[in-house]
Amino acid sequence: MTDGTGEALAAALRIVSSARCVSSGLLLAVSGGPDSLALLLAARTGRADLPPLAVATIDHGLRPESAAEAEAVGALCAALGLSHRRLVWRGPEGAGGNLAALAREARYDLLAREARRCSADAVVTAHHFDDQLETHLLARARGVALQEAAGMRVWRDLQPGLVLLRPFLSLRKSALVDLVAGEGVQAADDPGNRDPRSARARLRLALAAGEHDEAALADVLRAADRHRMTRDEALAERLRALAVSGTLRTGESGQIELADASALSPTLLSRCLTAAGGAAVTPPTRAVLRLAEALAARRRFTATLNGCRVERQGDRLLFLREYGREGIAPMSTEGPDVTFDHRFDIRPPAEAGRAMRIVAWGSLGRGNLRDRTLPVALDESDRPIACHPALAPKLPSCAPLVLRGRVGWRLWADLPGSAPFM
Numbered sequence: 277m278t279d280g281t282g283e284a285l286a287a288a289l290r291i292v293s294s295a296r297c298v299s300s301g302l303l304l305a306v307s308g309g310p311d312s313l314a315l316l317l318a319a320r321t322g323r324a325d326l327p328p329l330a331v332a333t334i335d336h337g338l339r340p341e342s343a344a345e346a347e348a349v350g351a352l353c354a355a356l357g358l359s360h361r362r363l364v365w366r367g368p369e370g371a372g373g374n375l376a377a378l379a380r381e382a383r384y385d386l387l388a389r390e391a392r393r394c395s396a397d398a399v400v401t402a403h404h405f406d407d408q409l410e411t412h413l414l415a416r417a418r419g420v421a422l423q424e425a426a427g428m429r430v431w432r433d434l435q436p437g438l439v440l441l442r443p444f445l446s447l448r449k450s451a452l453v454d455l456v457a458g459e460g461v462q463a464a465d466d467p468g469n470r471d472p473r474s475a476r477a478r479l480r481l482a483l484a485a486g487e488h489d490e491a492a493l494a495d496v497l498r499a500a501d502r503h504r505m506t507r508d509e510a511l512a513e514r515l516r517a518l519a520v521s522g523t524l525r526t527g528e529s530g531q532i533e534l535a536d537a538s539a540l541s542p543t544l545l546s547r548c549l550t551a552a553g554g555a556a557v558t559p560p561t562r563a564v565l566r567l568a569e570a571l572a573a574r575r576r577f578t579a580t581l582n583g584c585r586v587e588r589q590g591d592r593l594l595f596l597r598e599y600g601r602e603g604i605a606p607m608s609t610e611g612p613d614v615t616f617d618h619r620f621d622i623r624p625p626a627e628a629g630r631a632m633r634i635v636a637w638g639s640l641g642r643g644n645l646r647d648r649t650l651p652v653a654l655d656e657s658d659r660p661i662a663c664h665p666a667l668a669p670k671l672p673s674c675a676p677l678v679l680r681g682r683v684g685w686r687l688w689a690d691l692p693g694s695a696p697f698m
């Protein structure tokens with residue numbers, strides 16, 4: 277590859293491999309547009325040095341051409357000798373909500389589910405430097421301080437045991453478009469990318485018209501990234517000092533237990549909430565400040581924020597994934613599996629019938645520190661009928677749930693030099 281795409285992919289992989297995150301396989305997210313086709317072509321060229329590859333296209337069914345575009349990706353993959361799956365989204369339940377945001381969330385859920393199915397430990401997207409500029413400018417427009425607007429990271433945790441890898445963040449879109457055209461491959465065109473009703477598309481048009489000094493923005497982004505790295509390391513250091521018995525996480529569930537609740541700054545509180553809950557973004561500052569005040573004032577206190585449950589028990593502070601979520605119906609026309617809590621794919625037991633509900637063990641008011649977020653299937657009378665195998669000693673009359681997915685979230689402070697969210 278002469279334009280750096282192959283090298284960018286290999287360099288990003290070196291970073292995550294050194295953090296011991298990726299080894300078993302890569303799932304390439306390919307929409308059929310020029311950026312992700314460039315990703316596909318770069319991976320094809322470098323495949324001898326890469327973990328096993330698989331490709332997925334999410335067909336949101338929101339444009340009449342979407343099925344044909346996904347089929348075209350499939351045909352290209354077949355010609356390249358790569359396995360490909362088109363995953364059809366069923367669409368949102370009922371009306372209402374922001375359709376683009378729902379589609380995006382479903383896309384990542386479906387990609388994560390496909391990664392679990394084919395034992396990949398990274399989903400790879402083709403986000404590039406032009407996307408990064410847009411993300412930075414959008415953050416600034418929302419009032420985020422200059423040095424805080426460092427944009428997307430090359431990788432972050434997507435699910436327990438699964439990272440999202442963005443190897444092309446330093447490459448220009450034009451290089452990706454040229455690569456695909458140079459190979460004679462026809463890319464799909466989504467007119468939505470130019471729809472001036474979207475703030476991102478408006479920014480894209482302004483950037484294309486030369487309304488921003490891109491070289492100056494690139495300098496700002498580099499400085500913001502350096503600032504973020506330094507701050508991450510300092511925060512990780514302080515967090516380690518607060519850990520109960522020297523270890524940050526308790527049990528497999530990635531829960532964080534800290535020894536001195538009164539010593540936690542709002543920034544650290546925000547990081548712990550995000551790391552334990554597994555959210556992609558940190559919670560709003562105002563909500564974190566309110567929570568910090570409440571935690572400082574009361575020695576026994578429980579609250580939830582940003583998908584995380586935080587409990588103060590005397591001097592100790594415990595963060596664990598919020599467990600009030602129920603299993604959701606299959607999101608795709610592929611297979612009957614129910615996805616629970618965005619991370620477990622559960623095959624409903626044959627005898628369960630339609631009335632089965634899947635809930636977290638902790639939401640039944642039971643469970644100890646380690647297992648409160650694990651799934652239990654209930655019958656129509658809310659009696660447990662099947663459970664995560666780790667709960668079998670507590671629920672001996674239950675069948676084991678047939679499931680795929682992992683329990684624990686990684687904690688950025690365990691991985692020197694990285695902060696796998698945002």
Ligand SMILES: Nc1ncnc2c1ncn2[C@@H]1O[C@H](COP(=O)(O)OP(=O)(O)OP(=O)(O)O)[C@@H](O)[C@H]1O
Binds near residue numbers: 336466
């Ligand atoms: N429907 C989809 N199926 C699979 N992957 C997708 C899909 N939509 C987006 N992606 C992945 O997410 C990345 C970023 O998505 P975004 O919507 O910003 O770009 P895009 O305009 O779809 O890019 P592309 O030129 O690859 O189509 C894409 O480069 C691709 O890797």
